[in-house]
Amino acid sequence: MMNVHIIDHPLIQHKLTIMRRHDTSTRSFRQLVNEIAMLLCYEVTRDLPLTTEKIQTPMEEMDAPILSGKKLCFVSILRAGNGLLDGMLNLIPSARVGHVGLYRDHDTLQAVEYYYKVPSDINDRLVIAVDPMLATANSSIAAIQRLKDGGAEHIKFLCLLAAPEGVKAFNEAHPDVELYTAAVDRELNEQGYIMPGLGDAGDRIFGTK
Ligand code: PRP
Ligand code: URA
Secondary structure, rough: OOEEEOOOOHHHHHHHHHHHHOOOOOHHHHHHHHHHHHHHHHHHOOOOEEEEEEEEEEEEEEEEEOOOEEEEEEEEEEHHHHHHHHHHHHHHHHHHHEEEEEOOOOOOOOOEEEEEEEEHHHEEEEEEEEOEEOOOHHHHHHHHHHHHHOOEEEEEEEOOEOHHHHHHHHHHOOOEEEEEEEEEEEEOOOOOOOOOOOOHHHHHHOOOO
16 A cells, blocks of 8 residues: 555645646745645644643643654755745644755666755654655655665655655655655656656746746
């Protein structure tokens, strides 16, 4: 069985449709990534454990719910991951942040690493790695492997859009990592782009095309 959660929420699907349109402006695209990231973050953190803490309200004392368990670390897979990261941090501003810099070689489609920096206590944290696109999954598989090699033990991966080929490859490479996505599209094309997709996420977020 595939370890994938499809976050099929009307607001997310609506915003994703606007992002997919070829004529959506850079400004709107960036704003929508930010908004969707908050909604996705809400779902990916749904099973965080709670405990209670005795507090004093202005009226009386109560046992109030509060997050317990491992602290969070978001990891952005550069550079398009930064689009999602901003929205996630709007919701959880106290999260620590790591970065894995990878780009996809246009000819081989293999991931090439150029940067790695994460908090030193990453092994004690729940890591949520983010990248809007999971196409061949070469980038996310390499990023997750790098995080595991760096000591991360509890990792979730969050993207916006996935290809079925990428979901399968990701699951085979990292069956222990829960994968969250807003949609799984039809297929990859010969250039490794998701179809129908939304184009190059990094270029659309940063306006670099
Ligand atoms: C895009 C995207 C993913 C990767 C997905 O990044 O943000 O990281 O491609 O493709 P894959 O699943 O086939 O590896 P890109 O290499 O274009 O770099 P960028 O984020 O710097 O734009
Ligand atoms: N990376 C993207 O940004 N888009 C795709 O469709 C595939 C990889």
